[in-house]
Amino acid sequence: MIDLTKPVEVAQGLWWVGSQRPHNRLQCNPYLFIKDGLGILFDPGSVLDGQVVLEKTTSLLPLSNLKAIVCSHQDPDLCAAIPLFEKAGFKGDICCHARAALLIQYYGIKNPFYMVNHHSFSYRLSENTSIGFIFAPYLHFPGAIMSYLPEQQVLISGDLFGSITADWKLYADENYLDGMKAFHEVYMPGHEILAAAMENLESYPIRLICPQHGSIIDKNIEEHINTLKTMPCGLFIQSKQPRLPLDGGVRALLDQVVLRLITTYGEQEVRKTFEKSPFTLNIRKRQIAKTTIPGDKMWESFFSTLEERRGVAYLSSISSFVELLGKQYGLGIPSVFSTLIASSERQIKEKTAELKELEEKLQNLQESMYRDPVTGLYNKEFHQAFMLKELAGGSPLVSVVLAIDNLERINLDHGSTEGDRTMRILSQVILQSVDPHVQVCRITGGMFALLCTFLTKEQAIERAATLGNRIAGEDRFIVPITVSMGIAHSDEVGESSRKDVLQMASDINALAAFRLRLARKKGAGSIVAVSTSEAGSRSAFAILLVDVPSFSRDLLKQTLEKERYRVLTADNGLEAKKMLLAGGIDLVLCELLVPKLGALTLRKELLGNPSTAGIPFLLMSANKQEQTVRRAFDLGIQHFLARPLALYELTGLVNLIASKEA
Ligand SMILES: [Fe+2]
Numbered sequence: 202m203i204d205l206t207k208p209v210e211v212a213q214g215l216w217w218v219g220s221q222r223p224h225n226r227l228q229c230n231p232y233l234f235i236k237d238g239l240g241i242l243f244d245p246g247s248v249l250d251g252q253v254v255l256e257k258t259t260s261l262l263p264l265s266n267l268k269a270i271v272c273s274h275q276d277p278d279l280c281a282a283i284p285l286f287e288k289a290g291f292k293g294d295i296c297c298h299a300r301a302a303l304l305i306q307y308y309g310i311k312n313p314f315y316m317v318n319h320h321s322f323s324y325r326l327s328e329n330t331s332i333g334f335i336f337a338p339y340l341h342f343p344g345a346i347m348s349y350l351p352e353q354q355v356l357i358s359g360d361l362f363g364s365i366t367a368d369w370k371l372y373a374d375e376n377y378l379d380g381m382k383a384f385h386e387v388y389m390p391g392h393e394i395l396a397a398a399m400e401n402l403e404s405y406p407i408r409l410i411c412p413q414h415g416s417i418i419d420k421n422i423e424e425h426i427n428t429l430k431t432m433p434c435g436l437f438i439q440s441k442q443p444r445l446p447l448d449g450g451v452r453a454l455l456d457q458v459v460l461r462l463i464t465t466y467g468e469q470e471v472r473k474t475f476e477k478s479p480f481t482l483n484i485r486k487r488q489i490a491k492t493t494i495p496g497d498k499m500w501e502s503f504f505s506t507l508e509e510r511r512g513v514a515y516l517s518s519i520s521s522f523v524e525l526l527g528k529q530y531g532l533g534i535p536s537v538f539s540t541l542i543a544s545s546e547r548q549i550k551e552k553t554a555e556l557k558e559l560e561e562k563l564q565n566l567q568e569s570m571y572r573d574p575v576t577g578l579y580n581k582e583f584h585q586a587f588m589l590k591e592l593a594g595g596s597p598l599v600s601v602v603l604a605i606d607n608l609e610r611i612n613l614d615h616g617s618t619e620g621d622r623t624m625r626i627l628s629q630v631i632l633q634s635v636d637p638h639v640q641v642c643r644i645t646g647g648m649f650a651l652l653c654t655f656l657t658k659e660q661a662i663e664r665a666a667t668l669g670n671r672i673a674g675e676d677r678f679i680v681p682i683t684v685s686m687g688i689a690h691s692d693e694v695g696e697s698s699r700k701d702v703l704q705m706a707s708d709i710n711a712l713a714a715f716r717l718r719l720a721r722k723k724g725a726g727s728i729v730a731v732s733t734s735e736a737g738s739r740s741a742f743a744i745l746l747v748d749v750p751s752f753s754r755d756l757l758k759q760t761l762e763k764e765r766y767r768v769l770t771a772d773n774g775l776e777a778k779k780m781l782l783a784g785g786i787d788l789v790l791c792e793l794l795v796p797k798l799g800a801l802t803l804r805k806e807l808l809g810n811p812s813t814a815g816i817p818f819l820l821m822s823a824n825k826q827e828q829t830v831r832r833a834f835d836l837g838i839q840h841f842l843a844r845p846l847a848l849y850e851l852t853g854l855v856n857l858i859a860s861k862e863a
């Protein structure tokens with residue numbers, strides 16, 4: 202008697218480390234191979250048995266010596282335990298086919314993948330030991346593999362050679378073939394594909410087959426391979442019609458069903474089911490011993506008896522097999538199955554409708570997650586996701602970031618509702634102007650981004666200019682607006698970032714944002730697409746003039762603009778503070794007695810914020826008193842200009858500061 206609560210050595214260095222779950226007709230088998238103190242684990246198992254597999258594995262080997270986990274394919278019955286191993290400290294490779302890796306990553310796996318198809322289908326465990334892999338495409342996954350231990354001549358076969366049975370044993374017995382057929386005829390896609398894989402196996406010396414489901418095959422290896430090579434499978438699409446067996450007719454077919462029932466439910470259950478029925482079974486021979494039903498009624502009557510005694514649910518486990526037999530031999534599907542099929546079709550229809558509804562809900566939810574509530578455009582999250590997807594696919598990409606130059610002004614003068622309306626109209630203008638393939642997103646505040654994958658940078662610059670003009674000419678805004686734009690192309694990103702799409706996206710965004718800043722400094726409505734910065738030129742130098750509207754303020758503004766500076770104005774201290782916090786201002790020229798927030802308080806507050814503390818601050822007043830000068834000096838204000846100003850003095854001072862700042 203084998204103690205299945207402990208690891209079982211099934212070949213030299215190869216251990217069965219699974220668990221047996223009662224009433225489970227689909228047994229799962231993980232195997233651990235140890236050589237020279239290093240281990241490799243095959244198909245570790247599901248979340249249901251992962252803990253046992255982990256305990257058995259660590260009882261044989263410290264996890265630090267587990268070099269790799271092999272996944273024959275991506276199914277949860279063999280992969281879902283991997284995160285558990287990682288949590289426990291497993292740091293090795295995940296060996297599988299690249300096609301499987303694509304799906305296995307979704308279990309949340311952190312360890313590196315070792316794609317066997319990129320490494321000549323082999324894995325070096327230690328100096329002297331390599332594991333081989335045998336490609337088994339479409340059995341039952343396009344990237345399915347089997348593993349082979351050449352020294353032991355063991356085939357670790359994944360889903361192939363698996364079986365479904367009520368009566369599981371670690372080693373296969375003479376009844377194994379039928380359970381194996383039951384598994385393959387539904388799970389494997391087609392006879393030709395399976396036969397080709399079995400032919401391929403003929404070139405390998407095999408002493409032992411260790412499948413992921415069912416039992417270990419240590420006898421009659423050839424017979425098992427031949428069974429799979431010749432059996433029909435993919436039965437949902439079978440259409441050939443052989444004749445009824447000459448010796449036995451329908452009854453011989455029903456014997457196959459009896460065999461299948463015993464394999465699925467066990468001898469005891471099947472015996473009970475047919476007690477005192479028109480069919481007397483010989484359980485030992487696994488066939489019908491005698492029956493009172495005439496041959497032409499036997500097919501229907503057998504299944505009605507089953508339904509009557511065990512109910513429809515009992516039939517569902519053999520329905521596909523009976524359907525195959527019925528179709529193959531032209532007997533039709535027994536009527537009890539038609540109700541089963543009709544009801545399952547109805548269920549499928551209902552489920553499909555439910556699923557569709559759910560999918561729609563999910564899609565709406567995803568849509569809303571990616572939408573900006575103010576403009577209805579895509580949001581920052583979508584922008585990022587789209588960029589990553591396109592860059593990962595290798596598409597070149599142009600990013601145009603665009604900001605409304607006078608949004609703060611509109612918010613201040615007309616309120617934020619009008620500011621929001623401005624952004625909505627702008628969104629419409631952009632969507633009407635650009636090609637439908639351009640992704641238009643609102644990033645934050647008055648900043649938008651346009652992403653296009655099919656334009657060169659030159660084309661993008663040209664179209665951005667057209668768009669800028671169209672926006673400037675639009676008369677639906679409460680006041681005319683202008684936008685500044687920064688443009689960057691994915692080709693401009695440095696070589697070192699190219700391997701990492703996240704890095705690449707972040708570099709493109711940073712470049713476009715930097716150029717937008719340059720554009721804003723250059724003046725309203727500018728477009729910047731190169732970084733050979735014009736930041737040092739005067740038009741990029743922004744001066745905030747804080748004073749109540751007056752002739753004197755206009756004169757100052759004109760004078761500075763003639764010097765080619767960019768001049769913004771604020772009517773009071775509070776407004777000035779907001780504009781300064783929004784960024785992009787290089788120098789403040791402030792009247793001492795401005796409303797709402799006096800110049801000195803404003804200066805104090807600016808000093809308290811690292812982003813504004815360093816902005817040079819010029820004070821001007823018609824009433825230059827000693828006490829005020831001292832207070833100004835204490836606040837680091839070095840220039841206190843007496844009004845009326847000598848304009849040449851002012852421009853000289855500003856030029857000096859601007860040249861230093863540049
Ligand atoms: Fe599978």
Ligand SMILES: [Fe+2]
Pocket residue numbers: 276278279359360413414
């Ligand atoms: Fe499986």
